[in-house]
């Protein structure tokens with residue numbers, strides 16, 4: 001069952017606060033698809049999650065610009081960005097490590113080329129550009145894990 005919620009941030013800092021609240025909900029194995037136009041705030045959000053978990057980025061086998069691995073002793077998080085890639089182009093790029101790691105947190109910008117390779121349970125975040133620094137963030141959960149994430153984030157974001 002799908003659940004939908006809309007949040008709004010009015011500055012980059014507020015999106016970082018939201019990312020920190022989101023980070024506290026992560027347990028491992030969560031998948032997030034980030035959508036929205038260039039400059040909408042997807043990368044700001046992802047970097048905010050990594051920073052707030054105290055994760056450091058480490059080199060990956062896949063083309064460095066397409067996938068970054070963030071980790072500490074407990075958590076592995078992959079940030080991927082497949083802007084302008086086609087499904088045929090992501091074949092054999094070295095995503096196996098990420099795909100085989102059931103405890104990895106995956107945050108994917110422009111995720112469509114690999115969406116079919118990932119588990120169905122995912123949180124979709126659609127960033128909408130509004131006036132100036134305002135962003136509407138539409139959240140849609142697909143499955144139990146992402147529904148819990150969405151609920152947790154809404155409770156936390158009540159104090160945004």
Ligand SMILES: Nc1ncnc2c1ncn2[C@@H]1O[C@H](COP(=O)(O)OP(=O)(O)OP(=O)(O)O)[C@@H](O)[C@H]1O
Pocket residue numbers: 009010011012013014015036037038039040041042043044045083109127132133134135
């Ligand atoms: N409310 C906001 N939330 C996030 N970023 C904001 C906000 N207001 C302004 N910004 C600015 O918008 C830009 C967002 O850039 P970001 O790289 O996160 O976009 P993106 O969605 O990842 O784009 P791309 O598709 O090119 O990767 C940054 O320069 C940031 O400072």
Ligand SMILES: [Mg+2]
Pocket residue numbers: 042043044081109
């Ligand atoms: Mg980006």
